[in-house]
Amino acid sequence: MIQPPAPLIAADNVSYFFGEGESRTQVLFDNTLQILPGQLVIMTGPSGSGKTTLLTLLGALRGVQRGSLTVLGRDVAGMDEAALTEMRRNIGFIFQMHNLLESLTAIENVMMATHLTEVAPSMAREHGIALLKRLGLGHRIEHKPGALSGGQRQRVAVARALVNCPRLILADEPTAALDKASSLEVVDLLHERAAQDGCAIVMVTHDNRIIDKADRLVSMVDGRIVSDIMVRELMAICEFLREVEFFARLSPAELSSVAEKMRPWRFHDGEVLIRQGDVGEEFFLLAEGEAEVRVAEGAGDKVVATLRHGQYFGERALITGEVRNATVAGKGRGLAYALGKADFDKALEMAPSFRDQLRKMYFGR
Amino acid sequence: MLRVAAGLAWRQLTHRGGKLVGALLGVCVAIVLIFTQVGFRNALYDSACGITRSLDTDILIAGATFHSWGDAPPWLPRALLYEAASVPGIKSAHPLYVSAIQTSSPVDGHSMSTSLLAFPSHAPVFLKPEINAQLDILTVPNRVLMDRKSRDDFQVARERFEKTGQLTLTLLGAAESLQKTVEVPGLFQIGPSFSIDGTMVTSDMNYHRITGIPLDRISLGLIRVADGADPARVKAAIEAKLGTRARVFLKSEFMDNEIHYYSRETPIGTIFNMGLVVGTIVGIVFISQALHGIVNDNIREYAALRAVGYSQSFFVMLVSVVSLAISVAAYLPSCLAAWGVYSVAAAATKLPLVMKPINMLTILGVVVVMGQVATLFAIKRLKNANPVDLFG
Numbered sequence: 001m002i003q004p005p006a007p008l009i010a011a012d013n014v015s016y017f018f019g020e021g022e023s024r025t026q027v028l029f030d031n032t033l034q035i036l037p038g039q040l041v042i043m044t045g046p047s048g049s050g051k052t053t054l055l056t057l058l059g060a061l062r063g064v065q066r067g068s069l070t071v072l073g074r075d076v077a078g079m080d081e082a083a084l085t086e087m088r089r090n091i092g093f094i095f096q097m098h099n100l101l102e103s104l105t106a107i108e109n110v111m112m113a114t115h116l117t118e119v120a121p122s123m124a125r126e127h128g129i130a131l132l133k134r135l136g137l138g139h140r141i142e143h144k145p146g147a148l149s150g151g152q153r154q155r156v157a158v159a160r161a162l163v164n165c166p167r168l169i170l171a172d173e174p175t176a177a178l179d180k181a182s183s184l185e186v187v188d189l190l191h192e193r194a195a196q197d198g199c200a201i202v203m204v205t206h207d208n209r210i211i212d213k214a215d216r217l218v219s220m221v222d223g224r225i226v227s228d229i230m231v232r233e234l235m236a237i238c239e240f241l242r243e244v245e246f247f248a249r250l251s252p253a254e255l256s257s258v259a260e261k262m263r264p265w266r267f268h269d270g271e272v273l274i275r276q277g278d279v280g281e282e283f284f285l286l287a288e289g290e291a292e293v294r295v296a297e298g299a300g301d302k303v304v305a306t307l308r309h310g311q312y313f314g315e316r317a318l319i320t321g322e323v324r325n326a327t328v329a330g331k332g333r334g335l336a337y338a339l340g341k342a343d344f345d346k347a348l349e350m351a352p353s354f355r356d357q358l359r360k361m362y363f364g365r
Numbered sequence: 366m367l368r369v370a371a372g373l374a375w376r377q378l379t380h381r382g383g384k385l386v387g388a389l390l391g392v393c394v395a396i397v398l399i400f401t402q403v404g405f406r407n408a409l410y411d412s413a414c415g416i417t418r419s420l421d422t423d424i425l426i427a428g429a430t431f432h433s434w435g436d437a438p439p440w441l442p443r444a445l446l447y448e449a450a451s452v453p454g455i456k457s458a459h460p461l462y463v464s465a466i467q468t469s470s471p472v473d474g475h476s477m478s479t480s481l482l483a484f485p486s487h488a489p490v491f492l493k494p495e496i497n498a499q500l501d502i503l504t505v506p507n508r509v510l511m512d513r514k515s516r517d518d519f520q521v522a523r524e525r526f527e528k529t530g531q532l533t534l535t536l537l538g539a540a541e542s543l544q545k546t547v548e549v550p551g552l553f554q555i556g557p558s559f560s561i562d563g564t565m566v567t568s569d570m571n572y573h574r575i576t577g578i579p580l581d582r583i584s585l586g587l588i589r590v591a592d593g594a595d596p597a598r599v600k601a602a603i604e605a606k607l608g609t610r611a612r613v614f615l616k617s618e619f620m621d622n623e624i625h626y627y628s629r630e631t632p633i634g635t636i637f638n639m640g641l642v643v644g645t646i647v648g649i650v651f652i653s654q655a656l657h658g659i660v661n662d663n664i665r666e667y668a669a670l671r672a673v674g675y676s677q678s679f680f681v682m683l684v685s686v687v688s689l690a691i692s693v694a695a696y697l698p699s700c701l702a703a704w705g706v707y708s709v710a711a712a713a714t715k716l717p718l719v720m721k722p723i724n725m726l727t728i729l730g731v732v733v734v735m736g737q738v739a740t741l742f743a744i745k746r747l748k749n750a751n752p753v754d755l756f757g
Binding site: 056059061062082085086088089091092093095096097099100101102103104108112113115116160161172 | 366369373376377379380663665666668669670671672673674675676752753755
C-alpha cells in the first residue's frame with residue numbers, strides 16, 4: 001500500500017487572538033488544515049476573515065497561541081524568535097508589494113535570499129539569472145527596481161522567493177499589481193514548481209483571473225475555514241460528469257455541487273468496487289486506470305466488459321433499487337470517484353427531466 | 366554575513382544621493398564644532414602655559430596663596446628665593462617679576478592689556494635666544510622687548526618697528542602724569558593668551574622704573590637644578606625648607622596647575638568643555654537622524670529581509686556599518702573645514718590654534734563612538750521592521 005506524502009503543513013485546531021486583557025479578540029477559530037507537497041492552495045475570503053493571519057502563522061511569522069502547527073516537519077508552537085527566523089529560511093515569501101531593495105539590481109535582490117544558504121555565490125547567481133530569464137526579465141537583470149515596471153518588480157520578488165527552491169512558498173496577493181498576462185505567467189511558474197519540485201504554495205488572493213489555477217481552494221469566513229475544495233480534482237470530475245450523457249443538462253454550479261460530494265477511491269488490482277448481488281450504495285466515475293465488469297456464470301465470473309478512463313458505472317442499482325447485476329473490480333491500479341446514494345438522489349432532484357430520462361432508459365428496456 | 370551587511374550598507378548609502386549629502390553636512394557641522402571646541406580649548410591651555418614653557422627653569426616657587434598665574438600671582442619675598450637656593454642640588458635661583466600693565470594703542474590710544482615680565486639682566490631666565498641676545502640693551506632705562514605675536518594694535522606697532530627699526534610705546538598709568546614712555550629695541554616671540562593682548566620683557570630695574578614695585582617683591586622664583594640632580598627631590602627639599610610660606614612646583618606641575626585652573630575654575634574653560642559635550646550630542650543627533658532616515662526609508666525592505674530569515678544581528682551589523690561610514694565620510698571633510706577655521710581664528714587672535722595629530726585621532730574616535738551610540742538608538746527603530754506588516 002502506498003503511503004501518502006507527509007504534509008508540509010499540518011495545522012490542528014489553530015486559534016489566534018489579537019490584543020490582551022479585555023481587548024483580547026479572537027481572530028482565528030479552531031482551524032484544521034493539512035497541505036501536501038505539490039499543491040497550489042489558494043485561500044480566499046472577505047477582508048477580516050483571518051486568511052492573512054493564518055498565512056503569517058503558517059509562515060512562522062507569528063508564534064502559535066493555541067492549537068498545534070507543524071511546518072516542514074517542525075513543531076512551530078513554542079519556538080522563540082530566533083528559531084522562527086531560522087525556520088523561515090526554508091520558506092519562500094512573495095508579498096503584495098514587492099518590497100525589493102531599491103538600491104540593489106534585480107539579480108542582487110534575488111541573491112539576497114541566497115546569502116542565507118550554503119550555496120556558492122556563483123551558482124546562486126547562475127540560478128538567479130536563469131529564474132529571471134524564465135520570468136521574462138533577461139534584459140532587466142542589472143536594472144534597479146526604480147527602472148522596472150510594477151509587474152517586473154513583482155516578478156523579481158517571485159524569483160527571490162523561488163531562488164532557494166523552498167519546499168513551501170507563501171504568497172500574499174502576488175498578482176495584485178500585475179496585468180493578466182503577467183499574473184498567469186507568475187502563477188504558471190509557481191504551478192510548475194509545485195508540479196516539478198513538489199513544493200507547496202499557499203496563496204492568499206482575490207484575483208479571479210488565477211483562481212482556476214488552484215489545486216485547492218480554501219475559503220475563510222470570520223476566522224474559520226468554511227470550505228476546503230480540491231479545485232483541480234473538482235474540475236476534472238466536472239469534466240467527467242459533463243461527458244456523462246444524463247449529467248450534461250446540469251448547470252456548471254449543479255455539476256460542481258455534485259462533484260464536491262464525490263470521494264476519491266484509489267483502487268488496486270483486483271479490488272472490488274461493486275459486488276454482484278449487493279444493494280446499490282454508490283455511483284462511480286473511473287478517472288484513472290481500468291476496471292473489469294464481471295458477471296457470475298456457473299462457478300466463476302466472466303469478464304463481460306473493460307471500463308476505461310472517463311466511463312461511469314453503478315447508476316442502475318441506485319435508480320431501480322435492484323441489487324447489483326455485475327461485479328466491478330480494478331484492473332491494475334486506478335482512481336475512481338464515488339457518489340453516495342443520497343447525494344446521487346439529490347442530483348436527480350436537481351433535474352427532474354434527468355430522472356425521467358434515466359427512468360425511461362432503465363425501466364423502458 | 367558582515368560582508369553582505371557592509372555591501373548592502375554601502376549600496377543603501379550611495380543610493381540616497383542628495384539625501385546622503387544632506388545628512389553628511391549635518392554630521393560635518395557637528396564634527397567641525399567639536400574640532401573648534403578642542404582647538405580653542407587647546408589654544409586656551411597652550412597660551413596659558415606659553416610663558417611658562419619658554420622659561421629656562423626646573424622648579425617654580427610662588428607665594429603661599431598662589432592659585433594660578435592667570436589669577437594674578439601674589440608677591441613672594443625675594444629672601445625666600447635666596448633661602449631656597451641654599452638647598453643642595455640647585456644650580457641657579459633667579460627672580461621673575463610679572464605685572465599686568467596697559468599699553469596705549471599706537472593707532473588710537475586705547476588700552477591694550479599687557480603682561481610685563483622682568484628679570485635681572487645678568488640672570489637670564491628665558492629659553493628664547495632672541496631675548497638672551499638682547500640682555501645688554503635691556504639695561505638701558507625704559508627699554509623693553511615686545512612680543513611680535515601680540516595682537517590688536519600691537520601688530521601695527523610691530524609693522525612700524527619692522528619697517529623703521531624704531532618704536533616707542535606709551536604705558537598707561539592711573540593718571541596721565543603716571544604714563545611712561547618706553548623704547549622697543551627688539552622683538553621676541555611667545556604669543557598672547559586669552560586674557561593678555563601682548564607681552565613685554567625687560568630688566569628688573571626697568572620693571573621697577575615702570576611699575577614702581579620694589580624688587581624684593583618677586584612674582585616667581587625660578588630654580589634650575591644642578592646637572593644630575595633630581596628635580597623632584599630638590600623640589601621636596603625646597604618644600605621642606607620653606608614650609609607653608611611658599612608653594613613649590615616642578616615646571617610640568619606648574620603648567621598642569623594652569624591648565625586645571627582654566628579647565629575647571631574659569632568660565633571660558635567650562636564653556637569649551639560644555640561645547641565639546643554639546644558638539645558630541647549634536648553629532649549623535651545628526652548621525653541618529655541620518656540613520657533614522659535610512660532605516661525609515663528602508664523599513665519595509667528590512668521587514669522583507671527579516672521575513673526571509675535575516676536575523677536581528679544582521680540588521681545591527683548593517684546599521685553599524687552605515688553609521689561608521691557616515692562618521693568616517695563626514696570626518697575627512699570636517700578635518701579640512703576645521704583646518705580652515707583654525708587658520709582664520711589663529712590669524713585673527715594670534716592664539717596657538719594647531720591641529721594636533723593626537724587630537725585628530727581622539728576626535729575620530731569620538732566620532733566613531735558617536736556613530737555607535739546613534740546605532741543603539743536606530744536598533745530600537747529596527748524592531749519596527751516587522752514582516753507581519755508586509756501582509757495585507
